[in-house]
Amino acid sequence: MRVLITGAAGMVGRKLIARLAKDGQLRGRKISALELHDIVAPEAPAMPGVDVSLHTGDLAAPGATASLLAARPDVIFHLAGIVSGEAEANFDLGYRVNLDGTRALFDAVRLAGFAPRLVFTSSIAVFGAPFPDVIPDDFHPTPLTSYGTQKQMSEALLADYTRRGFFDGIGIRLPTICVRPGKPNKAASGFFSGIIREPLAGQEAILPVPRSVLHTHASPRSAVNFLIHAAEIDGAVVGPRRNLTMPGVAVTVGEQIEALERVAGSNVAKLIREQPDDTIWAIVKGWPTRFEAKRSRELGFAAETSFDEIIRAHIEDELDNKLAG
């Protein structure tokens, strides 16, 4: 089993690599080679007996993708991308990486002709307001950001390239991955994690939107579970509609804060400071709220069932199971 990961230095990429290193196998076959690509140098995991290669470069640069395929990976995880806030602020960069980079990778796979399984991380940002109360699987994508547009266009390519047999693609629309570990990034969704992560580390956090904002979340653990399941699922069972809305926990920001109080106490939750930000609010208010995610659940994709669970996953995975203070 040979695996290629783009965006390997990113948050989800690093979690996925750690999981593959632990499992040592994918689709019931021992992992023999791991190719890791990112524009930032990716870190090599300790995987004795596995041929790990590190590639550093711009996926959207001419010719960058073909060389990644020389070893004919059985499974490709395409995670590289520019996050929503940055893709909105920098029009050219977003289209170049998220659309042209993705298309370059897809075309390199097409021209290489060996039709691997290709898992692509799309986003619920393909949807845009106004929404019904529960967004059904067959609701139309009308993104309200360039990031969402780029993901939507990539999904369309993935479906067509799969239909034509160029590869065997599965697009997974991730909900917001929360609690995101590490430093804040430029995603407009950053505060959803910040208001949990910073207080748990004894630090103040800014809440830029109203507490009534309803949003869907899944933990980094669940994101990795989705990816592994997407790599292993039988394509024939999925059928021609290859872009799947992942399950998650739909809660308001107020409910997130209540969960934090339950799990870590009200002194921790008091570290959240409300400071409205119109730019973030303008983006977030067009975002989807609650999904049915019927197809993905039926296909065996599973996430947490409460936000308390999401907070506990963070405490276990990132804080050595210890609360500060």
Added chain:
Amino acid sequence: MRVLITGAAGMVGRKLIARLAKDGQLRGRKISALELHDIVAPEAPAMPGVDVSLHTGDLAAPGATASLLAARPDVIFHLAGIVSGEAEANFDLGYRVNLDGTRALFDAVRLAGFAPRLVFTSSIAVFGAPFPDVIPDDFHPTPLTSYGTQKQMSEALLADYTRRGFFDGIGIRLPTICVRPGKPNKAASGFFSGIIREPLAGQEAILPVPRSVLHTHASPRSAVNFLIHAAEIDGAVVGPRRNLTMPGVAVTVGEQIEALERVAGSNVAKLIREQPDDTIWAIVKGWPTRFEAKRSRELGFAAETSFDEIIRAHIEDELDNKLAG
């Protein structure tokens, strides 16, 4: 009023030009300039006092689009494209013209910075089976052809570029335009017109699919009405969802043939010969059937209400109001 038309030598383009020549105005303003572009030399209409320029070239060639914008058209009709059958047979050509050509035009408009109204002819081929009985406006596009994928991706760009203020776009998803005049083209939908047009001209026509096939049609006249309305409609009323499914007449092939018998007699309808074609059937069976088209009707887009009317429009516009024989 300065108008630019791409695909000006095509069927819809020529009908639109004839209509603009007759009206002499658009959006309540006298047409002063008409720029016509196509890869096939477009014909200049007789429009005294109007500055008509003809451009022949490949829209997808580097730099081709910028020169078309030198005169800063107030309204752009983007009709150029490769039809469904050809885009399916020729992967590279379809993506190059329908996606890259469209993106090149959109980017040239973006960089020129004068934000004109831009009307784009999308297609109901953005939808793919399985379908509910009536396809609602908020049904997800899951095209089953590369042509449909290219139209879907262009729609996504149009919405994002409009949201960003680069232009003021309206995407109109045309149903099958029927009766298509002239010679058969390479569209997989060609037979829908052929079974009416050829018998009316005293010639045999091939029916490659079962009579039970249900499909939505509008006349070339209606297509032009849609385009004019899309050029004139108030963008604020349309709102952010800029891609609209046009109304049409939903009939089975059997009902088309019954209408032909009613309008032209059973001797004419007898000229249709059934000869199943698996390739065409494979494409057509994934096509959409009946649309709600609620938004477009509410926004004032109107089509015929019976297939008899569609046949009569053809007899009036193409056969000098005379039946053969």
